[in-house]
Amino acid sequence: MVNDSIEKRLGVKKLKDMKDSEIYTEKLSSMKGTPKHKRIDYSNFKNKTEARIFKKLNVKNIIKFDDKYSAFTLSSVGVNDGVWTNSKMMIIDKEKTDEIYKVNKQIIYKNLTKEGETPENAIKEINKLQKEAKFPNYKSVIPKNSEIEKTEAVATGDFVENKDNSKVFYKSGDVSFAFIANQIATIKNMFPDAKMYFSGIDLGTPVVLKVGNEIKALLMPVSKNKYIDGKEAGVDSISNYEPMPETDAEKREARKLF
Numbered sequence: 001m002v003n004d005s006i007e008k009r010l011g012v013k014k015l016k017d018m019k020d021s022e023i024y025t026e027k028l029s030s031m032k033g034t035p036k037h038k039r040i041d042y043s044n045f046k047n048k049t050e051a052r053i054f055k056k057l058n059v060k061n062i063i064k065f066d067d068k069y070s071a072f073t074l075s076s077v078g079v080n081d082g083v084w085t086n087s088k089m090m091i092i093d094k095e096k097t098d099e100i101y102k103v104n105k106q107i108i109y110k111n112l113t114k115e116g117e118t119p120e121n122a123i124k125e126i127n128k129l130q131k132e133a134k135f136p137n138y139k140s141v142i143p144k145n146s147e148i149e150k151t152e153a154v155a156t157g158d159f160v161e162n163k164d165n166s167k168v169f170y171k172s173g174d175v176s177f178a179f180i181a182n183q184i185a186t187i188k189n190m191f192p193d194a195k196m197y198f199s200g201i202d203l204g205t206p207v208v209l210k211v212g213n214e215i216k217a218l219l220m221p222v223s224k225n226k227y228i229d230g231k232e233a234g235v236d237s238i239s240n241y242e243p244m245p246e247t248d249a250e251k252r253e254a255r256k257l258f
């Protein structure tokens with residue numbers, strides 16, 4: 001139920017316009033200013049090796065809610081099909097992608113009205129952007145079930161620490177791929193039960209992350225077998241470090257899991 005303070009802040013007509021255009025959501029209406037990216041919750045990482053590496057690398061959520069210039073930001077195809085991508089990773093989940101798209105709409109609405117557009121014109125502009133936005137043929141890059149390995153790829157404990165693009169390694173059989181730490185952490189943070197499976201041994205093939213038998217995300221590896229451009233990648237291992245002590249909040253969260 002909408003409370004008086006929200007109606008007073010937005011205005012009744014403006015609130016109705018936002019609802020009618022699917023820009024407004026009860027969840028987002030209470031946020032002041034531009035919604036911040038969801039923080040990484042380390043308790044979501046059930047694999048202790050992953051959790052230690054991600055904490056060591058201080059990973060960030062890389063979903064960009066405010067990228068209004070992206071060709072994919074408001075695509076009606078992505079909105080309707082429940083798919084979001086930034087060309088490097090893909091989320092395939094209607095509930096998760098609805099949140100991303102609705103936040104994008106609300107931010108663009110806020111920016112347009114701040115620039116002087118009326119609420120009506122701002123909504124018209126958003127609807128126009130949504131109709132004109134182009135979306136890639138995402139179905140063509142989703143591996144077929146026959147191409148997906150049956151064995152889960154797991155974190156090896158190896159990583160390459162870099163200020164902007166730290167990498168972590170996952171292995172299945174004799175193949176080891178490196179991934180941008182922020183990207184894989186973002187997906188695992190969003191889908192705590194997701195398991196990674198390779199769909200080939202080449203760098204040009206995406207890996208899939210599945211919850212049960214359902215594909216929830218795709219991600220492209222950035223290097224193979226601990227080498228980058230044929231040279232040693234400065235690979236370190238989390239086993240060289242003492243486990244970081246849990247915070248009180250993490251201890252409380254851990255107890256909830258059992």
